[in-house]
């Protein structure tokens with residue numbers, strides 16, 4: 001019989017922690033044995049699990065067995081070398097270690113005092129990151145800038161939109177919400193629209209300007225300035241422009257320089273998001289000697305997130321990280337070459353980073369057929385379980401997306417994926433000729 | 435020389451993962467050796483770390499040494515048995531294992547298809563939780579209910595407020611935002627105010643009704659109904675009431691039954707938060723066969739969060755979890771008894787759960803002195819590093835909060851904390867008599 005598991009106990013954490021490390025390492029060792037896109041049917045898990053929590057504890061081995069038998073078949077394996085969908089969301093050895101440590105210390109870093117190291121390390125490594133990206137000096141924490149790791153990209157978009165909204169409303173009066181206008185291209189991530197919805201910006205004041213193949217789906221500065229002039233003429237108030245470096249559909253890059261400069265200034269952010277209840281007051285905060293990240297984000301609480309970034313930067317170093325990204329871009333270029341060599345396919349937009357947008361050309365019977373054909377090709381490829389890719393629509397055309405960059409992906413995986421695509425294309429074209 | 439660390443590699447993950455488990459287990463073994471409240475000065479870390487990221491990788495041992503020497507002194511130890519501040523935010527062996535697994539699989543569960551198990555397990559274990567809390571049937575996923583683990587409590591408050599706002603605006607027209615009114619007691623967590631700010635509710639329409647000692651700081655239904663009547667009379671539109679079970683200051687419980695019934699219906703939430711960009715479309719979602727949690731929350735992406743809850747429920751079982759909570763309440767009651775036996779102190783509000791609100795009585799010279807005295811007592815106690823408690827203000831009185839519940843806390847830690855409080859009180863009262 002197993003010993004009773006205590007709420008917390010150093011030696012039990014050690015014993016079971018080692019077992020879990022082995023379980024996860026074995027998962028990575030065998031990750032290619034799973035279909036990369038889970039092939040289960042909706043509702044599959046309901047029948048496999050009891051419908052209420054157990055009264056008595058279960059054994060750790062029993063839980064691990066259930067994970068293997070019941071959970072893993074329902075997992076889509078984002079870390080598989082055969083994963084080419086959406087964008088990669090990579091784990092790494094160093095990142096995993098950082099997550100472990102953050103979960104182990106399990107502090108809540110809303111104010112400086114609740115764990116000074118959490119706030120200070122985050123400020124420091126985000127200065128590192130700003131320098132790595134060669135951002136202007138204003139972005140560093142020494143001046144009016146300074147970085148923060150938001151929980152998600154959607155929250156990041158939302159908080160800057162709120163900062164801009166409240167800054168504009170302080171200028172023009174808070175009754176003017178319905179006059180505020182947001183600009184972006186129609187290729188901008190849906191997170192912006194969601195942020196506008198949340199912030200109460202009227203949907204008809206969200207100008208998602210049409211981008212097309214003439215600019216490779218980047219926002220046109222001329223169209224933008226025209227639209228802004230029209231809005232000003234009818235008394236509306238332009239207050240926010242969202243430019244994208246690498247759109248979600250096709251990695252289009254909006255022309256930042258032509259679109260003008262924007263200042264990031266943390267004070268507007270803090271004004272939009274700060275609260276100061278009595279129970280959180282403390283000497284260091286009251287004296288304005290420290291940054292309290294609770295005022296830079298939606299939530300109050302926050303994990304010790306910077307540990308992960310810090311460990312990734314230190315354990316790999318800048319040069320290895322650069323090589324890593326370049327190797328993905330090289331693999332994408334390799335895939336682009338493969339597509340270009342097969343005349344049944346076309347590359348739809350010029351590849352910029354490590355995403356290739358392509359499609360199978362319709363035999364002759366026009367666009368509608370082309371869309372249906374590529375949709376069928378996508379389903380056929382993904383249901384093999386040997387590769388997972390996703391799609392988008394550009395100018396009405398259904399396009400396949402091949403995003404290279406999972407941590408275990410090598411050239412052989414790209415070649416194998418291309419072979420699956422070619423084989424399924426041959427089968428589909430054969431059918432459509434019959 | 436160490437081998438070069440690969441982006442991902444099963445055997446390297448195993449090797450370093452084991453080392454990290456040992457590091458974390460050793461941390462828990464020695465956690466009482468650290469001052470529970472970090473005693474560093476603002477800015478301490480800047481001088482200890484380089485000001486840009488390294489070009490070349492660093493060794494894992496070197497990073498671990500830095501964590502020990504530079505990071506841990508800046509950590510406030512939320513898991514220490516001597517932590518009694520704010521509210522506990524507990525790790526547990528099972529929770530830690532769940533976090534490890536979630537970080538190991540590292541999937542992004544925005545839509546069902548991106549990892550069916552992530553969505554389905556979350557629905558199942560939240561049904562378990564609803565049953566554990568004996569919530570009405572409507573809360574279960576089989577009907578119009580169903581649960582979701584939000585990133586934070588603040589996001590949870592925000593998303594329900596947005597759902598209610600948009601439902602109200604659909605009824606009365608979207609120009610009516612400035613007429614919408616929110617109700618809550620002034621003891622409600624600041625997350626509500628922040629949510630109102632974000633949602634664009636005018637600050638003067640947030641009615642934070644005064645709660646006082648006559649109701650033990652719970653919201654008064656009479657005052658609420660009076661205020662609503664007045665608002666209706668001048669054409670305002672009441673649309674949101676936030677009741678709290680266990681306020682942040684003093685665990686006051688608002689009288690839910692008297693405050694009326696509210697229906698949770700997931701459709702309003704999804705209407706307020708859904709987006710459906712082309713690149714995320716897929717068969718299962720389009721056919722409405724599945725839940726896509728992206729439409730129940732602010733962000734798009736999400737971790738496999740339910741693994742943690744599932745492992746905690748299974749590895750401990752309901753009865754042990756109940757015992758665990760009851761043992762914290764018993765320890766708090768023990769502390770309350772200790773305070774009651776020392777006539778120099780008073781228990782300020784009746785203890786309900788595991789928080790004791792108390793203060794040192796001012797010798798004779800009135801309230802102002804009492805507030806200063808307790809503030810000084812707080813600082814004196816926390817600067818020992820042997821205990822960490824926090825404070826609040828109720829009806830103008832500065833109150834000390836003793837929140838029991840860290841995972842390693844036993845009766846001996848409560849007794850030791852009380853001894854520190856008594857000793858520092860003796861010293862302070864001695865000084866104030868001189």
Ligand SMILES: Cc1ncc(COP(=O)(O)O)c(C=O)c1O
Pocket residue numbers: 298299300301302521585586587588589623625680681682
């Ligand atoms: C009642 C209540 N609501 C909201 C919060 C904020 O939670 P989070 O940090 O998860 O946003 C807290 C945290 O103390 C709380 O006690």
Ligand SMILES: Cc1ncc(COP(=O)(O)O)c(C=O)c1O
Pocket residue numbers: 087151152153154155189191246247248732733734735736
């Ligand atoms: C450009 C862009 N913005 C926002 C998001 C949404 O990110 P999150 O899931 O972190 O909210 C994504 C995710 O794909 C993205 O590509």
